[in-house]
Amino acid sequence: MLFTHCRRIAADRGRRAVDPVIIVGAGPVGLTLALALARQEVPTVVLDEGPGKEEPRPARTAVLRPDTAALLERLTGTALDHHGVRWTGWRSMRRRQVVSEIAFAPDEPAPVHIAQHVISGLLRAAAADQPLVEIAADSRLDSIEQEPSGVTAHTRGPNGTYWRGSYLAGCDGTRSTVRKLQDIRFPGRTAVERHAVAALRTELPWTDQALLHRMPPWRSSGPFAGEVTARPLPDGAWRLDWLLPPGKDLVTPELLVARIRETLAGWxxxxxxxxxxxxxxxxxxxxRLARRWRDGRVFLAGDAAHLLGALGTQGLDEGLRDADNLAWKLASAWHHGPHEALLDSYQAERRAVVAARLRATDQALPGLRGGGGLRHIVPGTARGHDALLTDGHLGRGALGAPGAYTASPLAPRHLQGEIPVDTPRGAPVTDVQVTAEDGSFVRLRDRLGRGTLLVLLIAPGTGVWDRKHWVSAGVMPRLAAAVTALPHPAELLVAESYPGAPAHSVLLVRPDGHLVTALTGVRPADLYAAAEATVGGAVEEGVGVEAGVR
Structure with missing residues (x-):
């Protein structure tokens, strides 16, 4: 069935049949990558080491930033609010004092807290309805062979066989077999933090609001370090995390139950x-951070490529960003032939962002977790520490904000008409309402992940007029012609406004939602140069994937 779809897509495009992308690992990152590729008409085979389902674990959850939550909603066609909790606010407390309190308006982007098995279930259900995704259960990878024209993987188990693919993505977690088979080092630090975790259903004095409580005034029971976090889950459930001191002190069930009772009574x-x-x-x-994220036709993503999570940062959130970044680049290679600069940019961009987050966390850890020090003698130091932790939990600042690809090899150079807007170059764009080419009003994020570049014209007043009245007026015909001439498929959108962008400016956005550039007016030459740089520059004759096979 999948091979038939491969041949159909290739025939539709006047090309020879192309093998599917092999994805090793059927967790949230692997399934996200499969669905993101399917959305761009790329077939995949997902090798699932397990039986094809996950056991519910309410204490294993993830906090998703607004843009990664939107990514999952696009791929699954399901609002995550129905399966998780979108925070209405955040409180940070120290002893009995509220250090900071943040309220999210109903229409304001806010983190979503959701169980990981629920995420996997939604993704599996969407994959089951997607003919371009095949999930092979009970398939444990044991070898990989690369050739200039593709990659072959062998699995053992009840369904052991050989699988032929165009590329292979290792999304197989902490103990990644793909990473080990490719002999990629995975250096880093062990047990940076430890937390005792409990998922429970109870009634607290607040609802749908997350809490960070440092040094609570009640007596600590057992090996606990004086910090607890409470995050709401659906149906009156909560996930509570107690920071444990360094070491390997055993947390017995009796100690944990005593701490639960003590904490709930205190609140x-x-x-x-x-x-x-x-x-x-x-x-x-x-x-930990893998030395290489690409080895020829083999890529790493998610926990196979990096481990992080101290001070409120979220590893799964970063893994989903890996999948979003890699998907459109693999899709471009699958449909149009390999472009080494574009494929190499996956490692250059994603590894740099994760490495910067790890450095920021490692630099903050000694001051935040160390005993004594300046926090006891410098006024306001404790408040500053709480602000850092809040940034990590809420996805802001150096600890938590989505990474910007400011030093990307895909960044265009020397654009005469470039202007600054509130979104830095390489950062995720702000979600605004736009008018699509068919005249419908949609959100900008709804147009992401289709493999096309987005060209956004800022034209105040267009929202109150029917599209037929302005589509052929002013700068639109010239801009439409420039978009048609771009070296990569692109969609033209129009917005009433965009933060920091003047009227009649033009924004170029990547398929994964990161800003390429903002231009003053319609500048076809600058727009073409920026689009060409975004897809890796001009393809040189005779350059193929052989250069990447090692």
Missing amino acids: TDGATPAYDLLDTGVHTVHH
């Missing part, structure tokens, strides 16, 4: 409220 200023314990565990945070 409710009385007796421990009734609660239903759903799941427990100890979460150990490691910081």
Whole structure:
């Protein structure tokens, strides 16, 4: 069935049949990559080491930033609010004092807290309805062979066989077999942080609001370090995380239950409220970064490429960004032939962003977790520490904000008409309402992930007029002609406004939603140069993937 779809797509494009992309690992990152490629008409085979489903683990959850939540909603066709909790606010407390409190308006982007098995379930359901995605259960990878024209993987188990693919992506987690088979080093730090975790159903004095409580005033029971985080889940459930001190002190069930009761009683200023314990565990945070994320036709993504998570940062959120970045580049190579500069940019961009986040966290850890020091004698130091932790949990600042590809090899150079807007070059664009080519009003993020560049004209007043009245007026015909002439498929959109962008400016946006450039007016030469740089520059004759096989 999948081979038939491969041949159909190739025939539609007047090309020979192309093998599917092999994805190793059927977790959230692997399934996201498969669906993102399918959205761009690229077939995939997902090798699932397990039986094809995940056991529910309420204590294993993820906090998704607004743009990664939007990515999953596009791919699954499901609003995550129905399966997780979009935070209404955030509070940071120290002892009995509220250090900071943030409220999110109903229409304001906010983090979404959701169980990982729920994410996987939504992705699996979407993949089951997608003919371009084949999931092979009970398929454990044991060898990879690369050739100039493709890659061959062998799996063992009940369905052991050989699989032929155009590329292979290792999304197979911390102990990645793909990474080991490619002999890629994975250096870093072990047990940077440890947390005792409990998922429980209870009634707290607040709802849908996350809380970071440092040095709570009640007596600590057992090996706990005086910091607890509470994050809401659906149906009155919560995930509670207690920071553990360095070392390997055993957290027994008795100690954890005592801490649960003590914490709940402290928050409710009385007796421990009734609660239903759903799941427990100890979460150990490691910081590691693979030396290489690309080896010829083989790529790494998610936990196979990096581990992070201290100080509120989210590893799965970064893994989903890996998949979003890699998908459109693999899709371009699959449809139009390999372009080494474009494929190499995946490692250059994503590894740099994750490395910067790891450095920022490692630099902040000694001051935040160390005993004594300046925080006891310098006024306001503790408040500054709480602000850093808030940034990590809310996806802001150096610890948590989405990375910008400012030093990307795909960044265009020497554009005469470039102007600054509120979004830095290489950063994710702000989601605004736009008018599509068919005249419909949609969100900018809804047009992402289709493999096309987005050209956004800022034209105040167009929202109140029917498209037929302005599509052939002013700068539109000239801009439409320039978009048609670009070296990569592009879609022309129009917006009433964009933060920091003057009227009649033109923004070029990558398929994964990062800003390429903003230009003053319609400048066909600058727009072409920027688009050409975004897809890796002009393709040289005779240059193919052989250069990348090692």
